[in-house]
Amino acid sequence: MTELIKNGKRQDDRKPEEMRDLSIEAGVLKRADGSAYLEWGSNKVIAGVFGPQKCIPQHISNPYKAILKFRYNMAPFSVDDRKRPGPDRRSTEISKVSKEALESALILRHFPNTMIEIFVEVLQAAAGTRCASLTAASVALADAGVPMKDMVAACAAGKIGDEVVLDLAKEEDNAGKADVPIAIKPKSGDIVLLQMDGDLTPEEFDETLSLAKEGCMKVSEEQQKALQEKYEMEEGE
Amino acid sequence: MGNLSWNVKSKYIHQLAEKGERQDKRDMYKYREIDIEPNYIDNALGSARVKIGETDIVAGLSFDVGDPYSDSPDKGVIITNNELGPIASPEFESGPPREDSIELSRVVDRGIRESGALDLKELCIEEREKVWLIFLDIHILDYNGNLFDASELALTTALKHGHLPKYEDEKIHHKEEGEKIPLKKLPIENTFAKIGDKIMLDPCLEEEKSLDARITFSTTEDGLCAVQKGGSGSFTQEEVMKHLEKSFDHAEELRKQIP
Amino acid sequence: MRKIVIPGEKLASAEEKNNGDHTFVEEGKIVSEVFGVLTESNNYMNVNPLGGRYIPREDDKIIGVVTSKKYKGCIIEFNSAYTAYVSTEDSDYSVGEVILAKIEDVNEVNEVRASDIMKLYDGKLVEMTPSFVPRLIGRKGSMISMIKDETGCTIFVGRNGRLWIKGDKEQVRRVEKAVKKIEEEAPTSGLTKRIEELLEEKT
Structure with missing residues (x-):
């Protein structure tokens, strides 16, 4: 097995605490109420938000607040081995935990009896797609004018060999010892998404959480930048 | 029961939680009464029925021999599934699995898979050609909160007491006991519910419907192997680490109860 | 900016x-x-x-389309998750008619009661982002007045992000162009001047 980490450098030349390149653009789709396109390492995802709109089916509507629907979907060509179209169990789980992560941040009580739909399409996948998707979704929601107490920023950290590292790349995710994707509300640092699988001692888990949180803060800066820059292009025209 | 009546109950549960109380008068970190019955189904070579409070689950193992996955030609395969059937609750309908059911399967599966508790290499019959496929099926009979812990307990018990069927002359003899299932460790899950800013172990039905967030830790005797946060609320890092520590003790407590 | x-x-x-x-x-x-x-x-x-679906508010003027008739009134949709009940003593409505209405009351579940101001005919229904409607109207109506003057169009503006534009086809197109520019450049400074310049172009 080729070494994932040698002399403090990872296979893609990153340092342990270094994130892959991330860029986000807000307001990229015409028909959606809000949208965002995101590139993170080789990941390419696009998020679209619709609503608040009439709740369908009606019987699931809530008279106290809007309900959220989140659909994480991978395009068949997004991965090496063609992924059959349609929801699979992994996508369903990711959709669920992502929706729950956002519910904590959105102010839904302004819109009784409505629904807000969030669709994220993974166009190209390279490890960390759920963090990329949730990050894009949060920008798309802001772009759609949906009120939130705070944004939601996501990032993963994990362990490869004996080292805790930030933002696992594909090969690292496959061969590594543990992967911990998280999402936080940046102001408070409260964790709204947390999953882990692998082998970590409590100390390593704590270290991984701290590192992932730092990653989330960097992600949050990019989200802010994307929204600020949405109208900046118009200046000087 | 519709949306709105759970809303009303939730307010009551939150009020109790604020005072550090639970509606069944339990301590914050105490399990409901646990009942574990291994080999519950006579036909199956591995099964268990587990009750935690009024939550009632049966887990059964089925077997087949087939091709390994191409990226692990010398390892057996486990497939975890559960059914949140209509019998277990007026809210469950028959039909394709809902997201709750899928999350439950995947989290319970991780506890077993990631821990390496099952030595998948010992389930290899002929490398690249034939391996054992073990189907871990969870059947919910009565949903009254905390399906994660009960399901994991049922599967671990079924695997601990289970046997592979006899495999002779390229045929599976489903009724005959072959070798013991190679279970090396006992994976356990412990789920905590956060209600307001109080955190408690083993949510009952009303607590689960009222909770703001939940977190499940999967551990074996050797340590941590999986974590899943659920629900619309959030945890601080301190809360996560504090309850990870607690889960090690509670897991031991549950392990001791497995016959 | x-x-x-x-x-x-x-x-x-x-x-x-x-x-x-x-x-x-x-x-x-x-x-x-x-x-x-x-x-x-x-x-x-x-x-x-800088975006968002319209949330109904008392006293807002909205432009809606009749979706069903009721006794002494009708239900209108106004490009929102909600519908409004318009009550009136005398008017008769047909499905599909366009109405300029005023919101009289909104309850806690955002059910809306509105009163009929007038029916709208012979025009084009155009939609825009509701949150930019105040920018379109401008301080004391200055922006919308300028657009009306330069194009000669009659323009009704609904706070729900709907416009009813009546006038020469070419002029209607110019109004739409101005509206689009406002949407794209809403928070930038100097927008009023750029809209003026856009309207001065006789194309």
Whole structure:
């Protein structure tokens, strides 16, 4: 097995605490109420938000607040081995935990009896797609004018060999010892998404959480930048 | 029961939680009464029925021999599934699995898979050609909160007491006991519910419907192997680490109860 | 460029300022709820959203389309998650008619009662982002007046992001162009001048 980490450098030349390149653009789709396109390492995802709109089916509507629907979907060509179209169990789980992560941040009580739909399409996948998707979704929601107490920023950290590292790349995710994707509300640092699988001692888990949180803060800066820059292009025209 | 009546109950549960109380008068970190019955189904070579409070689950193992996955030609395969059937609750309908059911399967599966508790290499019959496929099926009979812990307990018990069927002359003899299932460790899950800013172990039905967030830790005797946060609320890092520590003790407590 | 803020962004101390539109107070700080433009008036910090579906408010004028007739009234949809009940003593309605209405009442589940101002005929229904309607109208109606004068069109504006434009086809197109530009450049400075320039182009 080729070494994932040698002399403090990872296979893609990153340092342990270094994130892959991330860029986000807000307001990229015409028909959606809000949208965002995101590139993170080789990941390419696009998020679209619709609503608040009439709740369908009606019987699931809530008279106290809007309900959220989140659909994480991978395009068949997004991965090496063609992924059959349609929801699979992994996508369903990711959709669920992502929706729950956002519910904590959105102010839904302004819109009784409505629904807000969030669709994220993974166009190209390279490890960390759920963090990329949730990050894009949060920008798309802001772009759609949906009120939130705070944004939601996501990032993963994990362990490869004996080292805790930030933002696992594909090969690292496959061969590594543990992967911990998280999402936080940046102001408070409260964790709204947390999953882990692998082998970590409590100390390593704590270290991984701290590192992932730092990653989330960097992600949050990019989200802010994307929204600020949405109208900046118009200046000087 | 519709949306709105759970809303009303939730307010009551939150009020109790604020005072550090639970509606069944339990301590914050105490399990409901646990009942574990291994080999519950006579036909199956591995099964268990587990009750935690009024939550009632049966887990059964089925077997087949087939091709390994191409990226692990010398390892057996486990497939975890559960059914949140209509019998277990007026809210469950028959039909394709809902997201709750899928999350439950995947989290319970991780506890077993990631821990390496099952030595998948010992389930290899002929490398690249034939391996054992073990189907871990969870059947919910009565949903009254905390399906994660009960399901994991049922599967671990079924695997601990289970046997592979006899495999002779390229045929599976489903009724005959072959070798013991190679279970090396006992994976356990412990789920905590956060209600307001109080955190408690083993949510009952009303607590689960009222909770703001939940977190499940999967551990074996050797340590941590999986974590899943659920629900619309959030945890601080301190809360996560504090309850990870607690889960090690509670897991031991549950392990001791497995016959 | 006016100051653009994002959800969760801290704006000021709650001790020094008051929290206005689309803001809330958390741990002594005034925080923005939405992606929008920060404005301050009378010591109130307000945020004007740069997007979002229309939430019905009392006294707003809206443009809606009749979806069903009721006894002495009708139901209209107004490009929102909600519908409005328009009651009237005398008018008769057909499905598909366009009405300019005024919102009289909104209850806690956003059910809307509205009164009929007038039916709208012979025009084009155009939709825009509701939050930019005030920018389209301009201070004391200055922007919309300028557009009406330069194009000779009759324009009815619904706060729900709907416009009813009547006039020469070519002129209607020019109104739409101006509206589109306002949507794309809403928070930027010097917009009024650029719209003036756009309207002065006789194409």
